[in-house]
Amino acid sequence: MKKRMSMSMLLGGMTVIMSIIMISALFANHTKSVKANEEQTVQTYNPTETFISQIAESARQLGQDNDLYASVMIAQAVLESNSGRSGLASAPHYNLFGVKGQYAGQSATMQTWEDDGQGNAYHIDAEFRSYPSYYESLQDYVAILRQSYYANTWKSNTSSYQDATAALTGVYATDTNYNTKLNHIIEKYNLTQYDSPSFQQTYTGNLVYNSYRQQYTTQDTLAEDIAWAQR
Numbered sequence: 001m002k003k004r005m006s007m008s009m010l011l012g013g014m015t016v017i018m019s020i021i022m023i024s025a026l027f028a029n030h031t032k033s034v035k036a037n038e039e040q041t042v043q044t045y046n047p048t049e050t051f052i053s054q055i056a057e058s059a060r061q062l063g064q065d066n067d068l069y070a071s072v073m074i075a076q077a078v079l080e081s082n083s084g085r086s087g088l089a090s091a092p093h094y095n096l097f098g099v100k101g102q103y104a105g106q107s108a109t110m111q112t113w114e115d116d117g118q119g120n121a122y123h124i125d126a127e128f129r130s131y132p133s134y135y136e137s138l139q140d141y142v143a144i145l146r147q148s149y150y151a152n153t154w155k156s157n158t159s160s161y162q163d164a165t166a167a168l169t170g171v172y173a174t175d176t177n178y179n180t181k182l183n184h185i186i187e188k189y190n191l192t193q194y195d196s197p198s199f200q201q202t203y204t205g206n207l208v209y210n211s212y213r214q215q216y217t218t219q220d221t222l223a224e225d226i227a228w229a230q231r
Contacts (some may be wrong), residue, residue: 036126051083052174052189058138058209059136060194066142067154069161071191072168073141075182093130103140115174135209161186
Protein backbone atom coordinates (compact mmCIF):
# COMPACT_ATOMS: atom_id res chain seq x y z
CA MET A 1 0.00 0.00 0.00
CA LYS A 2 2.80 2.35 0.96
CA LYS A 3 4.65 1.47 -2.26
CA ARG A 4 1.54 2.30 -4.33
CA MET A 5 1.09 5.62 -2.52
CA SER A 6 4.76 6.47 -2.96
CA MET A 7 4.59 5.63 -6.66
CA SER A 8 1.45 7.73 -7.09
CA MET A 9 3.02 10.64 -5.26
CA LEU A 10 6.19 10.30 -7.34
CA LEU A 11 4.24 10.28 -10.60
CA GLY A 12 2.13 13.23 -9.43
CA GLY A 13 5.25 15.18 -8.51
CA MET A 14 6.86 14.47 -11.85
CA THR A 15 3.69 15.60 -13.65
CA VAL A 16 3.72 18.89 -11.73
CA ILE A 17 7.41 19.43 -12.48
CA MET A 18 6.91 18.71 -16.20
CA SER A 19 3.97 21.13 -16.30
CA ILE A 20 6.05 23.86 -14.69
CA ILE A 21 8.88 23.27 -17.18
CA MET A 22 6.49 23.42 -20.15
CA ILE A 23 4.80 26.61 -18.91
CA SER A 24 8.20 28.24 -18.30
CA ALA A 25 9.37 27.30 -21.79
CA LEU A 26 6.20 28.70 -23.38
CA PHE A 27 6.50 31.93 -21.38
CA ALA A 28 10.18 32.28 -22.33
CA ASN A 29 9.39 31.80 -26.03
CA HIS A 30 6.55 34.33 -25.84
CA THR A 31 8.84 36.87 -24.14
CA LYS A 32 11.52 36.38 -26.81
CA SER A 33 8.92 36.80 -29.57
CA VAL A 34 7.57 40.03 -28.07
CA LYS A 35 11.08 41.37 -27.56
CA ALA A 36 12.06 40.47 -31.12
CA ASN A 37 8.98 42.24 -32.49
CA GLU A 38 9.74 45.33 -30.42
CA GLU A 39 13.36 45.37 -31.63
CA GLN A 40 12.23 44.95 -35.23
CA THR A 41 9.81 47.89 -34.87
CA VAL A 42 12.57 50.10 -33.50
CA GLN A 43 15.00 49.03 -36.22
CA THR A 44 12.58 49.54 -39.12
CA TYR A 45 11.51 53.11 -38.22
CA ASN A 46 13.63 55.68 -40.00
CA PRO A 47 12.55 59.34 -39.67
CA THR A 48 14.39 60.34 -42.85
CA GLU A 49 12.68 57.66 -44.92
CA THR A 50 9.33 58.67 -43.44
CA PHE A 51 9.98 62.32 -44.32
CA ILE A 52 11.07 61.43 -47.86
CA SER A 53 7.86 59.47 -48.38
CA GLN A 54 5.86 62.60 -47.49
CA ILE A 55 7.42 64.83 -50.15
CA ALA A 56 8.87 62.50 -52.81
CA GLU A 57 5.95 62.32 -55.23
CA SER A 58 5.33 66.05 -55.10
CA ALA A 59 9.03 66.63 -55.73
CA ARG A 60 8.96 64.14 -58.62
CA GLN A 61 6.09 65.95 -60.33
CA LEU A 62 7.55 69.41 -59.74
CA GLY A 63 10.91 68.24 -61.04
CA GLN A 64 9.35 66.79 -64.18
CA ASP A 65 7.38 69.97 -64.83
CA ASN A 66 10.28 72.36 -64.23
CA ASP A 67 13.45 70.72 -65.63
CA LEU A 68 14.85 70.08 -62.14
CA TYR A 69 16.30 67.06 -60.36
CA ALA A 70 13.80 65.77 -57.81
CA SER A 71 16.68 63.89 -56.18
CA VAL A 72 18.48 67.15 -55.46
CA MET A 73 15.28 68.81 -54.28
CA ILE A 74 14.58 66.00 -51.80
CA ALA A 75 18.20 65.82 -50.61
CA GLN A 76 18.24 69.56 -49.95
CA ALA A 77 14.99 69.28 -47.99
CA VAL A 78 16.46 66.44 -45.90
CA LEU A 79 19.68 68.35 -45.22
CA GLU A 80 18.23 71.82 -44.67
CA SER A 81 15.31 70.70 -42.48
CA ASN A 82 16.90 67.77 -40.62
CA SER A 83 14.33 65.50 -42.27
CA GLY A 84 11.48 67.86 -41.42
CA ARG A 85 12.36 67.98 -37.71
CA SER A 86 13.96 71.42 -37.43
CA GLY A 87 12.06 74.26 -35.79
CA LEU A 88 11.83 76.09 -39.11
CA ALA A 89 10.51 73.05 -40.98
CA SER A 90 7.94 72.14 -38.33
CA ALA A 91 4.46 73.63 -37.98
CA PRO A 92 3.55 76.41 -38.40
CA HIS A 93 6.41 77.38 -40.74
CA TYR A 94 7.06 74.33 -42.99
CA ASN A 95 10.21 75.93 -44.46
CA LEU A 96 12.12 72.93 -45.82
CA PHE A 97 14.95 74.76 -47.58
CA GLY A 98 16.02 77.52 -45.21
CA VAL A 99 14.70 80.17 -47.62
CA LYS A 100 15.10 83.63 -46.14
CA GLY A 101 12.67 86.54 -46.39
CA GLN A 102 8.87 86.50 -46.32
CA TYR A 103 6.18 84.42 -48.02
CA ALA A 104 2.79 86.08 -48.41
CA GLY A 105 3.85 88.43 -45.62
CA GLN A 106 4.70 85.58 -43.24
CA SER A 107 8.12 84.96 -41.71
CA ALA A 108 9.97 83.57 -38.69
CA THR A 109 13.23 84.74 -37.11
CA MET A 110 15.63 81.90 -36.42
CA GLN A 111 19.29 81.44 -35.58
CA THR A 112 21.30 79.93 -38.44
CA TRP A 113 24.86 78.84 -39.14
CA GLU A 114 26.80 80.40 -42.00
CA ASP A 115 30.14 79.56 -43.63
CA ASP A 116 32.61 82.34 -44.43
CA GLY A 117 33.72 80.52 -47.56
CA GLN A 118 36.90 79.28 -45.91
CA GLY A 119 35.24 76.48 -43.96
CA ASN A 120 34.79 78.59 -40.81
CA ALA A 121 31.28 78.55 -39.32
CA TYR A 122 29.48 81.31 -37.43
CA HIS A 123 25.84 81.96 -36.52
CA ILE A 124 23.44 84.85 -37.12
CA ASP A 125 19.75 85.62 -36.55
CA ALA A 126 17.85 85.75 -39.84
CA GLU A 127 14.28 86.13 -41.14
CA PHE A 128 12.96 83.03 -42.91
CA ARG A 129 9.84 82.47 -44.98
CA SER A 130 6.87 80.78 -43.33
CA TYR A 131 4.61 78.56 -45.47
CA PRO A 132 1.12 77.07 -45.04
CA SER A 133 2.40 73.53 -45.82
CA TYR A 134 5.28 71.51 -47.28
CA TYR A 135 3.86 71.90 -50.75
CA GLU A 136 4.13 75.69 -50.84
CA SER A 137 7.72 75.34 -49.64
CA LEU A 138 8.46 72.95 -52.52
CA GLN A 139 6.76 75.27 -55.01
CA ASP A 140 8.71 78.27 -53.77
CA TYR A 141 11.96 76.34 -54.00
CA VAL A 142 11.16 75.54 -57.64
CA ALA A 143 10.44 79.20 -58.36
CA ILE A 144 13.85 80.10 -56.91
CA LEU A 145 15.74 77.38 -58.80
CA ARG A 146 14.08 78.37 -62.08
CA GLN A 147 15.73 81.80 -61.92
CA SER A 148 18.60 82.21 -64.41
CA TYR A 149 21.00 82.54 -61.47
CA TYR A 150 20.57 78.80 -60.92
CA ALA A 151 20.53 77.77 -64.59
CA ASN A 152 23.52 75.48 -64.03
CA THR A 153 21.33 73.24 -61.84
CA TRP A 154 18.72 72.53 -64.53
CA LYS A 155 18.53 69.10 -66.13
CA SER A 156 18.87 70.59 -69.60
CA ASN A 157 22.16 72.23 -68.62
CA THR A 158 23.72 69.30 -66.75
CA SER A 159 24.61 65.69 -67.35
CA SER A 160 23.84 64.39 -63.85
CA TYR A 161 22.62 65.38 -60.43
CA GLN A 162 26.28 65.73 -59.34
CA ASP A 163 26.61 68.70 -61.70
CA ALA A 164 23.56 70.29 -60.09
CA THR A 165 24.80 69.82 -56.52
CA ALA A 166 28.20 71.21 -57.50
CA ALA A 167 26.49 74.27 -58.99
CA LEU A 168 24.57 74.84 -55.75
CA THR A 169 27.70 74.82 -53.58
CA GLY A 170 28.78 78.30 -52.64
CA VAL A 171 25.76 79.70 -54.48
CA TYR A 172 22.62 78.37 -52.79
CA ALA A 173 24.49 77.60 -49.57
CA THR A 174 27.76 78.90 -48.15
CA ASP A 175 28.78 75.43 -46.93
CA THR A 176 31.88 74.45 -48.91
CA ASN A 177 30.96 70.74 -48.52
CA TYR A 178 27.35 71.23 -49.59
CA ASN A 179 27.54 69.06 -52.72
CA THR A 180 29.30 66.23 -50.87
CA LYS A 181 26.55 66.12 -48.26
CA LEU A 182 23.79 66.21 -50.87
CA ASN A 183 25.40 63.49 -52.98
CA HIS A 184 25.69 61.25 -49.92
CA ILE A 185 21.98 61.65 -49.12
CA ILE A 186 20.97 61.00 -52.74
CA GLU A 187 23.04 57.82 -52.89
CA LYS A 188 22.06 56.54 -49.45
CA TYR A 189 18.31 56.85 -50.07
CA ASN A 190 18.34 56.06 -53.80
CA LEU A 191 16.73 59.40 -54.62
CA THR A 192 17.53 59.24 -58.33
CA GLN A 193 14.46 57.02 -58.69
CA TYR A 194 12.41 60.23 -58.39
CA ASP A 195 14.19 61.89 -61.32
CA SER A 196 12.10 59.83 -63.74
CA PRO A 197 8.31 59.89 -64.22
CA SER A 198 6.40 57.44 -62.07
CA PHE A 199 4.59 54.49 -63.64
CA GLN A 200 1.34 56.29 -62.98
CA GLN A 201 2.55 59.46 -64.70
CA THR A 202 3.79 57.50 -67.70
CA TYR A 203 0.70 55.42 -68.30
CA THR A 204 -2.17 57.54 -67.02
CA GLY A 205 -1.05 61.03 -67.97
CA ASN A 206 -0.26 64.01 -65.76
CA LEU A 207 -1.25 63.96 -62.12
CA VAL A 208 -2.86 66.85 -60.26
CA TYR A 209 -1.96 68.26 -56.87
CA ASN A 210 -4.28 66.92 -54.17
CA SER A 211 -4.35 69.37 -51.24
CA TYR A 212 -6.23 66.83 -49.10
CA ARG A 213 -3.27 64.43 -49.26
CA GLN A 214 -0.58 67.10 -49.85
CA GLN A 215 0.78 65.20 -52.85
CA TYR A 216 0.05 64.52 -56.52
CA THR A 217 -2.70 62.01 -57.29
CA THR A 218 -4.95 61.18 -60.23
CA GLN A 219 -7.91 63.43 -61.01
CA ASP A 220 -10.25 60.60 -59.97
CA THR A 221 -8.62 60.35 -56.54
CA LEU A 222 -8.90 64.12 -56.07
CA ALA A 223 -12.58 64.00 -57.06
CA GLU A 224 -13.20 61.26 -54.48
CA ASP A 225 -11.46 63.29 -51.76
CA ILE A 226 -13.49 66.40 -52.64
CA ALA A 227 -16.73 64.41 -52.50
CA TRP A 228 -15.73 62.91 -49.14
CA ALA A 229 -14.88 66.34 -47.70
CA GLN A 230 -18.21 67.80 -48.83
CA ARG A 231 -20.35 65.06 -47.25
